[in-house]
Amino acid sequence: GIQVEQSPPDLILQEGANSTLRCNFSDSVNNLQWFHQNPWGQLINLFYIPSGTKQNGRLSATTVATERYSLLYISSSQTTDSGVYFCAVLLYSSASKIIFGSGTRLSIRP
Amino acid sequence: ETGVTQTPRHLVMGMTNKKSLKCEQHLGHNAMYWYKQSAKKPLELMFVYSLEERVENNSVPSRFSPECPNSSHLFLHLHTLQPEDSALYLCASSQEGQGRTEAFFGQGTRLTVV
Numbered sequence: 001g002i003q004v005e006q007s008p009p010d011l012i013l014q015e016g017a018n019s020t021l022r023c024n025f026s027d028s029v030n031n032l033q034w035f036h037q038n039p040w041g042q043l044i045n046l047f048y049i050p051s052g053t054k055q056n057g058r059l060s061a062t063t064v065a066t067e068r069y070s071l072l073y074i075s076s077s078q079t080t081d082s083g084v085y086f087c088a089v090l091l092y093s094s095a096s097k098i099i100f101g102s103g104t105r106l107s108i109r110p
Numbered sequence: 111e112t113g114v115t116q117t118p119r120h121l122v123m124g125m126t127n128k129k130s131l132k133c134e135q136h137l138g139h140n141a142m143y144w145y146k147q148s149a150k151k152p153l154e155l156m157f158v159y160s161l162e163e164r165v166e167n168n169s170v171p172s173r174f175s176p177e178c179p180n181s182s183h184l185f186l187h188l189h190t191l192q193p194e195d196s197a198l199y200l201c202a203s204s205q206e207g208q209g210r211t212e213a214f215f216g217q218g219t220r221l222t223v224v
Contacts (some may be wrong), residue, residue, distance in 0.1 A: 031210075031212075033213065035215075040217070041198050041218040042215070042217045043202075043215040048212035079132065088213075096141055096206050097155060097158065097200070098204075098213050100152050102151075
């Protein structure tokens with residue numbers, strides 16, 4: 001089946017720093033989402049991005065589907081950005097599947 | 111406020127108990143999902159329902175039994191669970207077919223089996 005790999009697995013930064021999280025996937029996908037999991041376990045939607053670039057405040061994402069990767073950029077990090085960031089690929093076939101990567105754990109120090 | 115609501119938020123149950131997790135979506139979606147998230151593991155897809163029909167059962171043990179009575183509700187019935195079933199259980203919904211949308215998740219039910 002399709003493999004979704006995220007890097008780095010862990011990232012520790014000082015408040016105000018910028019970061020880039022990467023998601024590689026092994027096969028063609030129909031779509032891709034980025035999520036932030038908060039300390040209480042809830043998955044917060046960040047981007048729904050099959051290709052191209054989107055921006056939302058300090059966050060932006062780029063997906064290059066032909067090269068099978070996506071990047072999530074966080075600028076001017078805040079402590080509230082801490083948590084786990086997941087990339088998930090969406091496969092539309094006989095049964096829709098959402099396959100998750102193993103996540104990047106981001107810790108922002110004050 | 112999330113469009114996908116899960117209850118209860120926390121559950122502690124013994125191995126001989128029977129309990130149910132509930133998920134309700136208010137987004138008008140036609141597909142719903144159960145995921146399991148164990149400590150230090152990626153999210154694992156358990157079941158997918160599309161138009162109230164189960165279309166995916168990802169080799170889940172029979173002690174987990176899903177039910178989708180209508181497009182807005184999804185249940186996960188639990189019986190004779192094992193301690194290793196302790197995990198965060200997440201429900202999601204999305205719109206499939208024409209007008210596809212992104213998936214949205216509920217807050218999760220944190221299950222502890224004792």
